[in-house]
Amino acid sequence: MADLAKYYTYLMHLPAPIKEAEVNAETIERQSLIFTNGAVAETSVSNVTELFVRASGVRTGYAYTQDLAEEPEQVIKRAYQNSEVVERDGKDQLNTSQTVKQVLKPTQAEHSSFDSLKQQAQICESMMRQSNEQILNTTTTIRADHRSSHVINSNGVNLESHKTVYYANITVMATYNGLDYNASLEATATSLTGFNYTHICDKINNILKYQINPVKLETGYYKAVLDATAGVNIMMTAWQLFSGMKYNDGSSALAGKLGEQIGSEAFSVKNVPNHPLTGYTYDFDCEGSPVQTQTLVECGKLNALMENLASAGERRMASTGNAGRYALLSGTIPTDIIITPTIFYIEASEQSIDELLEKMGDGIYITESYDVFHSINIASGEFSIPCRGVIVKNGKIEDAVTNLTISGNLQELFQSVLATGSDLYIEEFLRQSYAVGSPSMLVDKLHITGK
Incomplete structure (x- = not known):
């Protein structure tokens, strides 16, 4: 998660003619594992933080950066300079600390290991193959996204949230009567063990079944x-x-x-x-x-x-x-x-x-x-x-x-x-x-x- 302390300090002492400014930081730390036909095919890790900045004088301008080392003064001034070329009149309304006081306190995001992602992929593939002997190929993607959001502005707003979202996708190819058919389904959960693989397997098998031996339909x-x-x-x-x-x-x-x-x-x-x-x-x-x-x-x-x-x-x-x-x-x-x-x-x-x-x-x-x-x-x-x-x-x-x-x-x-x-x-x-x-x-x- 980006450390916005320097931004917050600058927001509290904006130079004229900047009247208001806001920074929204969105971070996704992602772990992803792809499991194909009984083996790990790919693993990846990424960590991306996006900073969205807006600054207002007579109008509101916007700036974007992923460079966390850039000085807050430069980014906020760039947003303000962009306000001089926007076409719409007036400035954006910003929240105050009073309007957002009811937001819940943040919880810390959980983190997972690749071994735990692999274990879930193995369970998913095993259940899928046991449910349908016609399946030739399976690819299961298990992903853990550790998401952080932070909003600060010159009106005293300072909000932070941390969540973890787990994602599963299984794609299969099955053969019926010499023809190949594909099906895919995805799901998300709040915990790595929270996926209903029985439901996923049933749904995929129905998708496959409903493709076999099609006939024509009159308009x-x-x-x-x-x-x-x-x-x-x-x-x-x-x-x-x-x-x-x-x-x-x-x-x-x-x-x-x-x-x-x-x-x-x-x-x-x-x-x-x-x-x-x-x-x-x-x-x-x-x-x-x-x-x-x-x-x-x-x-x-x-x-x-x-x-x-x-x-x-x-x-x-x-x-x-x-x-x-x-x-x-x-x-x-x-x-x-x-x-x-x-x-x-x-x-x-x-x-x-x-x-x-x-x-x-x-x-x-x-x-x-x-x-x-x-x-x-x-x-x-x-x-x-x-x-x-x-x-x-x-x-x-x-x-x-x-x-x-x-x-x-x-x-x-x-x-x-x-x-x-x-x-x-x-x-x-x-x-x-x-x-x-x-x-x-x-x-x-x-x-x-x-x-």
């Missing part, structure tokens, strides 16, 4: 069950609908609909600081605002939005602790503060996937979907997503179908949800800055294009 509207993984893929982009910034500037399809019914009574959405199904947990955001537990959608009604200081200020509200920088995949350094979720998910019910299929009767069970980052329009809500699935008749799974595309409008999809399942699945975003979850969902009508 049309169908009742459908979206698997939890398909729901996650959709919401991994669709969470932006609930961004206060996008709501305020009209770039969300839900703009102007606060207090209105945007989904069915079976559709509820939350954003929370922690959840037992994921290793991620959040005390405060990159502005130092405490992360709130929110019910964004309750029984279909849009009740709230995710806010940072800027978006909340536009509507004279308090931040919900959703300031972030890494929202989507990008090759640029994200110095600007935007809105990101923490742990964002559709609420589950007590119905099993079998009960959802039985309730559907005849329809399509969408088992996998792909390419979501490029196939959802947040401004219009329109989506078109490639996927695969299985035909269901009288509640029973029959033939596999592949090369499908589901399409429509997100709000219409939310309104067509008849029921959710009990199988809530939460997955980390690829940049590890937030997590998104969904249970399986039974929907009344879904347009599916077959090939």
Whole structure:
């Protein structure tokens, strides 16, 4: 973790014309092990600290560095100099020590050995192979991320948090009737022994099974069950609908609909600081605002939005602790503060996937979907997503179908949800800055294009 003592001292004595400044340090100490077909294929260790700095006079400018030896004066002055070329007027609002006093005290991150990572990979591979004799190749990745966050500013804010997140991914190739099939699943946990490998194996075996001997499907509207993984893929982009910034500037399809019914009574959405199904947990955001537990959608009604200081200020509200920088995949350094979720998910019910299929009767069970980052329009809500699935008749799974595309409008999809399942699945975003979850969902009508 970066030592910000020198930065804090400088922040308390800012020279004119700098009026306010803030430093956010994000550190990830990572241990990763890849285990392939019974042997360690790769190990790696990394330690990266990113410093995000903003300084304000009339406007606010930003600076970024990974050079911890650089003098605070140079970095903060560089941020201020950048304010002279920004296009937007006004300066960013910063938190004060009074607005963030409710944040919990930090806990120290745990550390692991490569032997312990290897042991978990061996357990995972062994259980996977025992569950399916058709499996030829397995690759298991076990990762331990020791994450530290630190926010300090010239208003006296000084917050620090240390967490450890464990990650497991298993990818397999199996052969059925002379053809090869692939499947993969991931999970996170708060402890190295906290993974449910039985569930992972069962899920992977189903993914494999639902690919075998596909038949053609006629294009049309169908009742459908979206698997939890398909729901996650959709919401991994669709969470932006609930961004206060996008709501305020009209770039969300839900703009102007606060207090209105945007989904069915079976559709509820939350954003929370922690959840037992994921290793991620959040005390405060990159502005130092405490992360709130929110019910964004309750029984279909849009009740709230995710806010940072800027978006909340536009509507004279308090931040919900959703300031972030890494929202989507990008090759640029994200110095600007935007809105990101923490742990964002559709609420589950007590119905099993079998009960959802039985309730559907005849329809399509969408088992996998792909390419979501490029196939959802947040401004219009329109989506078109490639996927695969299985035909269901009288509640029973029959033939596999592949090369499908589901399409429509997100709000219409939310309104067509008849029921959710009990199988809530939460997955980390690829940049590890937030997590998104969904249970399986039974929907009344879904347009599916077959090939």
